[in-house]
C-alpha cells in the first residue's frame with residue numbers, strides 16, 4: 001500500500017454540491033437565507049432541543065456563550081488544560097481569568113477535582129463562589145474527542161456553587177446519554193450553553209462554522225441577535241447592544257444541511273471503525289485504544305491510543321514521523337494550554353492526569369471514508385513500529 005491515510009478529512013458524498021449550487025443560484029450567499037434557518041432547525045431536531053443559532057465558528061459560539069453568561073473582566077472561569085486552545089481563548093477575549101482544572105480518565109474535566117477546588121480554594125457566600133476575591137462565574141467543560149464528560153457530577157457542583165456551565169461540544173455532535181439521570185440528553189444540551197463546530201476536521205463540516213444552543217429558547221434568540229450585529233429593527237439601523245459579526249453564511253449553511261443528512265451515517269461509520277480498531281489492538285501489549293464513557297452513545301469522532309511509556313521511550317515526534325513514512329498520518333494529543341505562552345503563570349489546580357495523558361496519547365486515522373483494509377494496515381504498522389521501539 002503506497003497511499004496516504006490521513007488523520008481526519010471531510011466527506012462530501014451527499015447533497016453538498018447540489019445545495020451549495022442552489023444557494024449560489026438564488027444569490028443568497030451571505031448571512032441571510034433559507035439554508036441557515038434550515039440548518040438551525042435540523043440541528044434542533046437532531047439534538048432534541050428547542051432552538052439553535054448557527055454561527056461563524058465554534059470559537060465564536062463559545063465566545064457568545066461567555067458573553068451571555070455575563071462573564072466580565074476580572075471574573076474567573078474554570079477551564080480544562082488538555083484540549084484545543086480555542087476552548088479557553090474566549091475567556092481571555094472577555095478579559096476574564098482562567099483557572100485550569102485537571103481531567104479524569106475520559107480526558108474531560110474531573111468533577112472530583114472541580115468540587116475540591118470549589119470547596120477548599122474558594123468561598124461561597126450563598127450567591128457567588130469567590131476565588132481570591134474574584135467571582136467564579138462559569139466553567140467550560142469540553143467533551144474531548146466526542147467522549148461525554150461526567151455531566152451528572154459536574155452539573156451538581158455547578159448547581160451547588162451557582163456556576164454557569166458552558167459545554168464545548170465542538171467534537172461531540174451526536175454523543176448522548178443512554179442511561180442515568182440525563183438519559184436521552186445530547187452533549188451540548190445539558191448545561192446552560194452548548195457550542196458546536198463545523199470546522200473541516202469535525203464530524204460534519206461547513207468549511208468553517210459552528211452553532212450554539214442554550215437551555216432556554218429566548219436565550220438562543222438573544223445569542224442570534226448578538227451574532228447579527230444586535231440589529232433591533234428590520235428596517236432601521238437601531239442597535240440596543242454591542243453586537244458581533246458572528247453569523248454563519250448561507251453558503252456554509254447549504255453545506256451544513258447536506259452534512260446533517262449524512263450525520264447518522266458518519267456516526268455509524270465512526271463507531272464501527274472504532275470497533276474494528278478495538279479488535280486489532282485487543283491483545284497488544286504496548287498500547288491500548290482508549291474507551292468512551294459507559295452509559296453513553298459516543299459519536300466516536302477521534303480515536304486515541306495510550307502508549308505504554310514505561311516500555312516505549314521514543315518521543316511522540318519520532319513515532320509520528322516514522323508512521324508518516326509508512327503513509328499514515330497521526331498526531332499527538334494537544335500540548336497543555338497552561339504551558340502555552342499566553343497562559344504561563346495562570347493558576348492550575350492539581351494537574352496530574354492532564355500532563356500524564358499529554359505525553360502518551362497518539363491519535364490515529366479516523367476519517368469516515370477509511371476502509372477496513374486501511375484500518376488493519378494502520379493497526380499492523382503501528383504495532384510493528386512500537387514493537388521495534390520497545391525497550392528490552
Ligand SMILES: *Cc1c(COP(=O)(O)O)cnc(C)c1O
Pocket residue numbers: 056057058059060083084086087142168170171196197198199208209210
Ligand atoms: C474545533 C474546536 C474548537 C473550535 O472550533 P472552530 O470552529 O475551529 O472555531 C473549540 N474547542 C474544541 C475542543 C475544538 O476541538
